[in-house]
Amino acid sequence: MYMQRKKRHRAVMLGESVTALAIAALSIVCLMTGLNELNHQRKLADEQLAASRLAKEASDALKSHQGRVRIVRAQLVATADHSRVVVERSGKCILKLERR
Helix, strand or coil, X not given: CHHHHHHHHXXXXXXXXXXXXXXXXXXXXXXXXXXXXXXXXXHHHHHHHHHHHHHHHHHHHHHHCCCCEEEEECCEEEEECCCEEEEEECCEEEEEEECC
C-alpha cells in the first residue's frame, strides 16, 4: 500500500512538472510573438518617418525650384510638383500627398 501511494505521488509530481513546463513554453512563445510584432511595427513607423521627412524636404526644395523636384535617399525616391508629393520605395508608393 505504501508503494502505491509513493508511485501515485511521483506521478502527480511528474504531471505538475509537465504542466508547468507547458505553461512556461507557451509563455515564451507568446512573448516572442509579441516581440516580433513590436519590431515589425517599429520598422514600419521608422519607414513612415523617413518618408515624411523626405516628403517635407522635397516640398521645401519645390519652393526654390520651378517645375518638378526629385530626391533620392537610401532606397526612397521623393517626387514633388505643385499638385502633389509622392514617396516611393522600389516602385511601391509609401506616402502620397495631394493638393485639393
